Amino acid sequence: MRTLLPLAVVIPFLAAALLLAAPQSWERRGFDAFAVAAAGIVVVISSVLLADSTRGPMVYWFGGWVPEDGVALGLAFVAEPIALTLVVLAAFLVAGSLVYSWHFFDTSGNLFHVLMLVFLGAIAGFCLTGDLFSLFVFFELMSVAAFSLAGYKVEEEGSLQGALNFAVTNSIGAFLILSGIALVYGRTGALNLAQIGESLAEAPVDGLVITAFVFLIAGLFVKAAIVPFHFWLPDTYAAAPTPVCVLFAGIFNGLGLYAIARVYWTMFDGVLGAELVTLRAIMVGAGAVTAILGAFMCWPQRHIKRLLAFSTVSHVGMYLMGVGLFSPPALAGAIIYLMTDGLVKGSLFLCAGILLHRLSSVDELGCDGKGRSIPYTGALFLLGGLGLAGLPPFGTFVGRALIGEEAARLGWPWLTYVMVAASVLTAAPVLRAGARVFWGWGPGADYDQRSEAEGDEEEPETTEARGTTPSLMWLSAAALLGASLAAGLVPDLSVRLEPAAELFLDRRAYADLVLRGVTPDEVPLPPGAPLTEGAVTGVIAALAAAVAAGMGLWHSKLPASIRGGISRSLGPAFRGVRALHSGHVGDYVAWLTAGVAVLGGLMAATLR
């Protein structure tokens, strides 16, 4: 069992290296099969490890260098349920995208598969590591693989610019993280998360601790795409190849939030724990702003992938609200939400990919009614929209309900309303676009607040069989959506991650486990409570989204006074916010710098 742990990283890496050396004479199907097999093996390994870790987490020291007297000499992997859940999710998404791109997706050789496997290995390393610099290394590796995958469509200008914006902003995020690591190392003389936590807890808060914390959080906010570090996301996700978008929307951003939780709970809880209420306020505030802004920008989009990208921004804000409440049920809820929502969004992106394959366009207005020829894809798309809204039995309602309940318990009852509003406002444009494209609903004329980004210029990603939908494409989309549905049907899902979350938040238990090999006491599974309120909220949200979608479709039938009122009040806001998303990398970096300054100022003022 112990040997399986490093294999979760080593197998994708070895497979990637072998695949690069494979002679070009190998058939395309050979590359596909090899890559899918490697991803599949990782799914199996991580699932086995996940099942095992619920009995008790395991620490694995590389090179045989075990710690002496609380000083870690080598690097550790910590196999605990939450990390392994994310690894299973990542492997599943990679396998799904590789199946989707089977044979038809234009990959010109094996380089695409190589990078996808490296990406998977990096995610596994990122989730499992117990060392701060390893976290940074795997962060970098994930990012570099992502940059190349994002810019894969070299014939498309938008794709390249998106990749460039992505690369520049995320590299700066990485440098911020490294600066934070340097500061922490200067203070503690350690790179092991547990050891740093013990060392920092011995001294009071001062400028260095706050600055290091701000830099680490800001760098991870860039990755997670929290406002105002989010500008790169819509540019990149709109133009990246579809299988890559699945990974991006499914797990990439969520990993930034996972790292924030890990960084805080292993290292900074001892020294910053007294100010938990303030930290909560800052994090939840950032999450709320992101959720609202993302939802706001969703509405005017006509480019379906850009629409989905903004919905990703909005939902990441909601995950942050869960993580930022700094409590076990909220963390469990955030992970569940992240997982189930990621699967739904992955499926939606795959549907958009099928649209691109059949109709050569992802423009909502341009494809008006043309999607009638692909009704099954339409069904998946619309179901996915309902899943975004949190309709039971999609697992999304469980995650959102957990976060909302915990927020109410901690004195933030309005959080649920914000989350529901954001869910409705992100699901409604999806339903609107789906109904328009696949059913031909809505008149041709449309309101004039639309975004300039049109979906007609997307280059097709496939070269053959444009007249039919390859079954593997549809099946992979259905599989992702089905998995989210199945997750929601798991009995007592809401409490299954609770023991793992309790352990996640316990700094002392983590340190004892890692540095002294003390296995923590098993936390019993609490009794499951039926989430009826959450389920009802989910149904209401889905209905509200449908109504809003209808309003969007039959906009011209609303009385002129209402229409005028809406465009007078919201019009300038839309124009203003849209103008900020200019596509100019200098703008994005300016906002990033300002964001770091604001975050730093807030924390410096409140945490001392």
Add this chain to the structure above:
Amino acid sequence: MTFLPFAIAAWLFAVGLYGIVTSRHLIHLVICLSVVQSSTYVLLLAIGYRTGAGAPIFAETPVGAPVVDPVVQALTLTDSVVAATVTALLLALAVQVHKKAGTFDPDELDILQG
């Protein structure tokens, strides 16, 4: 005076960011990014330095003699070589953007809006 190396690290980071924000040429922008990266190296190496100590190479030096911190040296060594390839990747992106858009000026790359 002893604060100077740390201040230089902060200065390099800020100056690199300024270069990126005001850049009119993508190649210049990518190089500014590597200036920001070099600030992190300066910071790491400055942190690990010990006055009067030698390099952590024990070929001639006996074990136990004062040497600087080997960990930051190892981190910087591997990272700087790897960073060169990442810069190459960014430059490749810039070259392709130029081929498509005909310009290296970020102000003129306005295809991603709204």
Add this chain to the structure above:
Amino acid sequence: MSFTSRRNLFFAGVLGFAALFLWGLRGLPDFGRYEGVYGLTLNKVGVAQTHATNLVAAVAFDYRGFDTLGEEFILFAAVVGVAILLRAHRDEAATDDAKEKEDEGRSVPHTSDAVRVLGLGLIGPTVLLGLYVVVHGHLTPGGGFSGGVVLATAALLVYLAGEYVALRRVSPESLTELAESAGAGSYAVIGVFGLLAGQAFLTNVLPLGTTGHLNSSGTILLINLAVGVEVAGGFSFILAEFLEQTLLVRERV
């Protein structure tokens, strides 16, 4: 945003950023007085435990070997990324026509004889130096990363002394890709040795030999070789790809 508003936003931001950074830096121990426990411990026990005299290499390839595996794969991914980004478009065809290049103003400037002779003369010593640095990585400063870069500059000298065609013959794409793949793969395989010996991944299971001798430090020596091969292959590949971009006129067909 207009240039002025962007710049003003940035100035406001960077003032806060710099203030924060400097405030944080003040908390560091004085420059030159670092006493971190990790570094101190390794300084004491590193040579005895790994039989390597270059402690930096011991840290990079043994104590923190898994990190370095990740870094090596960053290099791997970046090189593959360059290959993906600079590959010929579907709608491009390469032509080597010298006349066309001249018309485009892209002809290679004539290399002087001095450069040619010097370049040719330096190729041998550079390769030798590179190999020396790679192989002695566990004894003296250097190692796979630095040595690999030196080896790649030998490829650059081939281009300077001759032509792009000569470079391509010396380091064809298939060879550099193979070097990439072999280097990265070998590092992972060396790690598996540890698993096969019933120990943790990347444990130094080979005989450690006598400190100070060339054949010592177990897997550190092998890992250095693997990394050297990969870095040399990777950088040569990047070099050749970028040169191809500019020297071969590609026409949109």
